[in-house]
């Protein structure tokens with residue numbers, strides 16, 4: 001595990017424990033620093049080596065106190081306060097904090113009143129109906145906890161794409177420099193850019209497989225070697241992710257890449273096409289009788305089967321093979337097609353950077369425009385802006401516009417309140433270039449209530465983008481219940497785009513909903529919801545989900561030139 005992650009996790013843990021003890025503000029300070037560390041692209045040890053404690057204090061959310069703790073950890077390998085704080089609560093109790101539906105106060109009550117010390121004990125007690133009798137609990141919260149336990153069980157074995165992808169790329173990059181290696185490339189669900197990853201599959205072309213196996217199994221981040229063979233090894237990495245590496249000859253690389261990219265269902269369908277055409281397809285190549293026809297590249301395999309190349313993101317056997325046969329594959333939006341990010345936060349609400357820093361970073365990415373969307377007044381915990389601050393914010397956006405070379409659009413992420421009204425009156429909304437609307441409360445409303453609330457918000461003439469439409473957090477929070485089709489149809493009708501939020505644990509809309517939305521004629525906006533300059537790179541994950549949802553440039557409003565986007569925003 002990288003030092004950044006290690007320290008971030010310690011800070012998160014301390015925040016949880018302090019919160020359970022009822023300590024004020026400290027938990028949120030620890031969390032803020034942890035989130036910044038987690039998404040920092042530079043290793044914290046390098047920052048410290050170059051600039052010392054002072055440089056550590058430049059990390060958003062890290063003041064003198066926390067910088068000192070980071071220094072202590074980097075120098076001694078431990079953090080005294082961490083040990084003191086965390087010792088006060090059994091590890092299992094802290095783990096209970098991860099169960100969706102359980103906050104620190106409830107966890108503390110379970111521990112103190114019922115002596116529940118682990119997730120297992122919690123499950124037993126919930127199933128036995130023991131929780132409902134506790135003050136502040138009820139049958140409903142007991143059910144919520146059981147559902148929460150289910151979510152973490154399902155999520156336990158899989159990691160987010162956003163976590164696995166950098167790890168896989170880094171390993172592939174190192175493997176590609178091993179003596180004798182020609183190519184090293186990630187395959188599997190990772191190459192298909194699935195939202196979560198079961199294990200990291202990497203394929204390597206080399207004439208010296210033994211060297212690859214030695215290097216791979218001895219990498220510093222390997223925690224356990226599960227199997228080490230002559231051409232295939234499996235390890236568990238320190239982040240808890242499993243990884244498989246296979247070494248092949250160049251002659252089979254394309255067929256192996258095809259096979260190990262999957263998905264399994266896509267492979268099965270493709271193999272049937274091969275059989276119909278008198279071939280046999282395996283990871284070793286495409287064969288006629290027993291003689292090798294081809295296998296060096298995926299492209300030639302698909303071509304021999306009479307098909308155009310099918311992008312990995314589509315390979316789920318969800319109609320892509322039929323579309324390929326009719327030459328009707330979508331002209332997928334490319335990873336560099338985005339012309340601007342339309343949902344970002346700054347220090348004006350809960351972001352870590354200034355408007356100018358964010359705009360500068362967006363300009364560096366080559367964007368043509370960028371839109372700021374800090375939180376509206378009801379978001380107290382996120383430091384949402386009241387009307388007075390909103391006006392100051394708009395002024396600053398004007399100032400920054402004069403300093404940067406890209407168009408700065410003035411927006412806000414405005415809460416859709418429980419009754420479907422927006423958090424600012426139209427008098428203010430009309431001053432904005434774009435309004436991003438979100439549901440941030442009452443996630444447990446009934447399907448009818450939630451659908452009604454969203455449709456009501458859509459009646460507002462200034463709403464442009466419906467952000468993270470389902471409200472889910474992968475592995476942590478289920479989507480709220482609403483009639484997606486009704487909402488998508490209304491969005492189309494009213495000229496509102498549905499967001500495909502790129503934040504790694506959101507990816508919301510998810511792939512199948514992107515596809516459904518597009519089929520219904522809706523437009524999509526792919527945004528990062530960045531809270532720091534480090535987050536802007538998340539756009540890749542959003543584009544990936546949009547590609548998995550068959551999106552083309554014509555469907556994505558922020559892949560359009562400014563003029564066309566502005567026309568859409570005017571509704």
Ligand code: DGT
Pocket residue numbers: 187188189190194196197198199200201259260261262263264267268
């Ligand atoms: P994951 O790891 O659960 O996120 O998903 P994948 O798709 O990476 O699955 P994995 O790692 O078990 O296997 C990698 C690929 O190998 C998979 O996408 C397709 C291929 N594969 C694995 N098992 C089978 C199989 O039984 N039949 C066929 N046709 N292909 C398979």
Ligand code: CA
Pocket residue numbers: 188189190198199200201
């Ligand atoms: Ca895999």
Ligand code: CA
Pocket residue numbers: 188199200201244
């Ligand atoms: Ca695998």
Ligand code: ZN
Pocket residue numbers: 343345413529
């Ligand atoms: Zn946001």
